[in-house]
Amino acid sequence: MRAAEATFPSQNVAPRTRNFYLVPYLLWMLLFVAAPIILIVYDSLFDVDGNFTFANYGHFFTPVYMKMTFSSFWYAFLITAFSLLVSYPAAYLLTRTKHKQLWLLLIILPSWINLLLKTYAFIGLFGTYGAANAILETIGIGRQQILFTDFSFIFVSVYIFIPFMILPIFNALEELNPSLIDAARDLGASPWTTFRRVIFPLTINGVKSGCQAVFIPALSLFMITRLIAGNRVITLGTAIEQHFLVTQDWGMGATIAVFLIIAMAIIMILTGNRARGRR
Amino acid sequence: MRSSLRWSNIYLWLVFIVLYAPIIYLSYYSFNSGGSMHGFEGFTLDWYKEVFADTRLLIILMNTLVIALFASVISTILGVIGAIAIHNIRKRTNQNTLLSLNNVLIVSPDVIIGASFLILFTMIGIKLGFASVLISHIAFSVPIVVIMVLPKLQEMSPTLLDAARDLGATEWNVLTKVMLPFIKSGIFAGFFMALTYSLDDFAVTFFVTGNGFTTLSVEIYSRARQGVSLSINALSTLIFLFTMLLVVGYYFITRRSRGQVSGQQGSGKEWGLVNK
Numbered sequence: 001m002r003a004a005e006a007t008f009p010s011q012n013v014a015p016r017t018r019n020f021y022l023v024p025y026l027l028w029m030l031l032f033v034a035a036p037i038i039l040i041v042y043d044s045l046f047d048v049d050g051n052f053t054f055a056n057y058g059h060f061f062t063p064v065y066m067k068m069t070f071s072s073f074w075y076a077f078l079i080t081a082f083s084l085l086v087s088y089p090a091a092y093l094l095t096r097t098k099h100k101q102l103w104l105l106l107i108i109l110p111s112w113i114n115l116l117l118k119t120y121a122f123i124g125l126f127g128t129y130g131a132a133n134a135i136l137e138t139i140g141i142g143r144q145q146i147l148f149t150d151f152s153f154i155f156v157s158v159y160i161f162i163p164f165m166i167l168p169i170f171n172a173l174e175e176l177n178p179s180l181i182d183a184a185r186d187l188g189a190s191p192w193t194t195f196r197r198v199i200f201p202l203t204i205n206g207v208k209s210g211c212q213a214v215f216i217p218a219l220s221l222f223m224i225t226r227l228i229a230g231n232r233v234i235t236l237g238t239a240i241e242q243h244f245l246v247t248q249d250w251g252m253g254a255t256i257a258v259f260l261i262i263a264m265a266i267i268m269i270l271t272g273n274r275a276r277g278r279r
Numbered sequence: 280m281r282s283s284l285r286w287s288n289i290y291l292w293l294v295f296i297v298l299y300a301p302i303i304y305l306s307y308y309s310f311n312s313g314g315s316m317h318g319f320e321g322f323t324l325d326w327y328k329e330v331f332a333d334t335r336l337l338i339i340l341m342n343t344l345v346i347a348l349f350a351s352v353i354s355t356i357l358g359v360i361g362a363i364a365i366h367n368i369r370k371r372t373n374q375n376t377l378l379s380l381n382n383v384l385i386v387s388p389d390v391i392i393g394a395s396f397l398i399l400f401t402m403i404g405i406k407l408g409f410a411s412v413l414i415s416h417i418a419f420s421v422p423i424v425v426i427m428v429l430p431k432l433q434e435m436s437p438t439l440l441d442a443a444r445d446l447g448a449t450e451w452n453v454l455t456k457v458m459l460p461f462i463k464s465g466i467f468a469g470f471f472m473a474l475t476y477s478l479d480d481f482a483v484t485f486f487v488t489g490n491g492f493t494t495l496s497v498e499i500y501s502r503a504r505q506g507v508s509l510s511i512n513a514l515s516t517l518i519f520l521f522t523m524l525l526v527v528g529y530y531f532i533t534r535r536s537r538g539q540v541s542g543q544q545g546s547g548k549e550w551g552l553v554n555k
Contacts, residue, residue: 021364028357032418033383036395043398090294093287103291105530110298112526114479116499117515121301124308124316124507131304134317162298220388223481227503237390244394244486254398257391268386 037261043254056255065239069259072235075150076218079157083214084207086158087165091206092199094166095173104170111163119227122156123147126228148230156228157218165210172206173199208271216264236260302519309512316507326513336498336514342409343478343495350416351473357417358424358469363458365425366432378429381422392419393486400487407489415487416477423476424469431465432458464533471529475522 047053059065090107097103110118125131126146133143146152176199184194200207220237231238236256243253304316309327313320330336361381368374384392396415397407405411435458443457459466481496488497495518502511 021360021367024357025361025364028361028418028421029377029380031399032396032421033380036392036399037383039398039402040391040395086294089290093291096287097291106295107298109523109526110302112475112479113302113519113522114481114496114499114515116481116496116503117305117518118301120499120503120511120515121305123503124512125301125304127316127507129315129317131317159297159301162294216386217388220390222390223485223500227500237388240390240394241486244397250398253394257394260388260391264386264388 040254040257040261043250044258046251048249048251053251056251059252060255060259065256068234068239069236071233072219072237073263075154075157075233075235076215078154079161079218080211080215082154082158083161083165084211087162087210088169088207090162091166091169091173094170104167107166108163111160115160115223118160119156119224122152122159122228126152147228148232150229150233153224153229153233156224157221160224161214161218164213168206168209168213169203170206172203176202212267212271215267219263220260236263305512306516306519309509309516311509314509316509316512326509327517329510330513330517333510339493339495339498342492346409346413346416346494347474347477349413350420350477351470354417354420354473355424355466355470358421358473359428359459359462359466361421361425362428362432362462362465365429381425384419384422385426389480389482390486393483396483397486407487408492411487411489412484412492412494415483416480419480419483420473420476423472424466427469427472428462428465431462435461468529468533471525475525478522 044056045052045054047055094100094103094107127133128143128145128147130146132146137143180198180202181194184198189197219235220240221235222237222241225231225233225235225238234242236259240253240256240260243249243256308316308319310322310324311319312323312325365374365377365381368377392415396411396418400407400411400414405414439457439461440453443453448456479496480494481500484494485497485500488494493501495514499511499514502508
């Protein structure tokens, strides 16, 4: 596909039609991509009463918001790390199964189910008398407070993000030439060395795009923090929602959003081109 | 070798069970006459009856479906136009710039999209409610359709269009008789993605929906915040079954059409866009 395009650059396309198609599309882009970003930046320069000020930015660098930002990054990091830890072996084993397409479909299916439903299910599962506590009691550990803890927050988040981590890693593993692994084995590498020196480096792009697909949404989770973490965990996303919909301090909310956008851009640059990982 | 194979199967089954357990748990207790998500007392269909007797809920369901259908149809049209526009651009760098701008809304967190749209609608003066929800659903579905349609356009040989033009087809004929039939499967996939995105969306809708208008996700959220109620379980089970039906149907339709066109196996990549 790429090679064909290189030899026949799309010069044959009639230029007459070009402008016609671009008009509605660019209009959409202007209104819903450019304008919202500009408006966020613009709004961050006003305080609650509508006066022009840089105070919001000053406010963001106070210990309260700094602490929140750091904890938000910390939680996002934990969620990403645990997702990777669970997903890499799962993706690897998936490529070894006989009916891998069917298995993959089964693993991906839950990601199509509404997020709210899955989160709601955990309220029941992790409740004081829920299944998780029933199991703990049978093993002899006894009833614990699971809901509204850091553990439950991270568990549910990892649960939700696992399919998004498995998929890019699976695709990267599928593209890996199996003869490379055989070659490593033939040359006397142990399974661990083969993994460390051959398999992992060659699938690093899949890992990167998986991490990107998990880390950015994890920074901005807000519904799970409310339902599962019971407002104990405050992420950047929760803070934005709080400012926009509860305290009505849009300026401050927009300021946090500006920083979230910046963080997002940095992560995307660090983890490489997303479009490449997806293709 | 044998034992390692067994261990790998156990691990996969474990992941599989953990992924499905919450949903099954939820559905199981939707038949509980006890009224809570523990201690199954007896089988009952009362919660389902309650869902169907709740007119407010049925209206919300209608709202959700109407929004999803309108949003996916309109965003499919806009997205196809956008994909053709990007495809028609001659300069490679311009094409890539436009494509990256296109992807901004796909990678942006929902909270940012919701907040910025809220500012936008208040500024333009669109009343929060049906219109604002519909417009934002269209807005965030367009780039997904573009992403689904563009590869199909790139697969199409430009000589095909030239041949049609040489044979005297008008631009409209080229579009409707040659181009659209060729990219049909991409359009269908885009439409389906837009539909599920719209049905699934919670965060963006939560921001731009006013007081009077609610969709299913937002309604479940506000009910779940008040604690467990088994009618939510019943509703969830119904939504779950509906989603499964939709996805499995989509899977088989695309699989069949792909098999006819190029005979290639599904690589799992087409599922990549489920990312939210």
